[in-house]
Amino acid sequence: MTVPFGGVPLADHAPVFTALADAGFTDAWTAEVAGSDGFTPLTLAAAWEPRLRLGTAIAPVFTRGPGLLAMTAAALAEAAPGRFQLGIGASSPVVVGDWNAVEFTKPFERSRGVLRFLRTALAGELADGEFGAFRVRRFRLERPPAVPPRVLLAALRPGMLRLAAAEADGVILNWLSAGDVATALDETKEARPGFEVATRIFMVPTEDAAYARAVGRRLITSYLTVPAYAAFHRWLGREEVLTPMWRAWESGDRKGALAALPDSLVDDLIVHGSPDECRARVQAYADAGVTVPIMALTPTPELERGGLPALLELITALGRN
Template sequence: MSTRWGMTVPLGGVPLAEHAAVFAALTDAGFTDLWSSEVAGTDAFTPLTLAAAWQPRARLGTAITPVFTRGPALLAMTAAALAEAAPGRFQLGIGASSPVVVGDWNAADFTSPFARSRDMLEFLRAALAGEMVDREFETFRVRRFRLERPPATPPGVLLAALRPGMLRLAASAADGVILNWLAATDVPRALAEAKSDRPGFDVVARIFVCPTKDAAYARTVGRRMIAAYLTVPAYAEFHRWLGREPVLAPMWTAWAAGDRKGALAAIPDEVVDELIVHGSPEQCREHVARYAEAGVDVPVMALVPTPELQQGGAAALGELITGLGRP
């Protein structure tokens, strides 16, 4: 198979220091990739640094590292260090993130996200190639910076993208695109904008997976996640562009009025079922495979806690990993 098979790490409920066994189990089950995120849990790089040492067969990636929360040189140094630790196995995914993560939590200005993403992408590609960067970008100025330890194999730099402008930027200037919060049926529309003939251009998708046969539980959790994410302006505009305004407008209206319960109740089951993969591990694996059939090179699961996982401990997690493994 040309499609890789990814999991978001670290897994909830397992201490980071105990992830050597988790990484091994994931690799044994056919997961080729371990991808991290960076919101309010671990940072994006520490779990992958451990994975680089503990699981030399795995490919690694960040999905995503925000372009506002580190300075250009620090982001380049961090990426270069991980690329040196995992030669040829690491891809750096960057993205704008959100006003909450950037402004409320990291005391940075969330301004001109498109321009900042473009500038950081251009800077990183030059810096990671070992070039001296001395340039006035639109959103920052870098004076005579060169990595002391440029990686022998520079990591690919992928860009997270939702709507046409960022999707086209990824296609023209990045080594791949990272998709998020979309259904398998939405992938062709996104890729119609992110057309690229670049060799090795990767399409990565982060997919929320709630592996439980309790559909009511999965839909309850899914509604909370959808209300939390898709009321963020960037994601709301994304789903308007995808054509979901008729089904999501009642949620947006209730949310804007401060009616949180009403917003949750307004989300139809079919929307939850499209955006949150749920069912038995085998059903989830089959659903995730539809993303690959639609054009995703690296479907990356992000596990949502379930009663089975919370009650079953390590044994249940091991069975789940096997059940979700690459077909």
């Protein structure tokens, strides 16, 4: 499950983490966009609920220096030995450049360099030298974790997917349907045994299909107009179905962009329905090869009316127990 949950203060998440573990959820994963950072909620989860594995999906490779990223990951790995996985990725020009005032250049080279640096640093070894897009001089962690975290790489298209398979412990996918998973994993056939495949799955847990599709259209237009995701969906074969949306968006016609998305595409990319229907849709990702399907709940009228009790009830319904 993606944490933290909207509308619930971080200080009030202890019963939420307990409910997740009680319901059979194995993992709590975070993201870094413009809400909570990726590590604080996991630090709380590490202390409050020892049954949960923890992961970032993703910590951007540009917004922290390599040494700080290694220190942060090492501290969380020390707080939750053997339970933390570090997911890293390039992120986007908006998050990196517009919001964090860092130049977004050569994302492949930066991702590869940070991945290689982290493998060295988190093993407690001396990192000294060129790492592609940057240089590090004589860095060694003072507190290397006894159990180094597995490092997963976010990837969309063949080059990054192949890099993940060759050098990372797993890959993080995003914004694809269960039917698209095989296309992505075709590029990771050289991965080692135990290679993790994590995927964030956007979920609108309501039986009001019109509401769910309206939310889904807003999500899709906010993401798939980003150049990297647009290129990803062209590679997946969706250029024809998405071109009307892209043209409307580029012309400034936001309403037209929303209207240009067919229900069938929204239903492919956004999980919605009853808890049983949502579980079945998530299972389809697992059946396609995803080892860590990560639900990401979006608010619904039912959750907003019911508050924390409604959220805890939904977590139980979505879990396997």
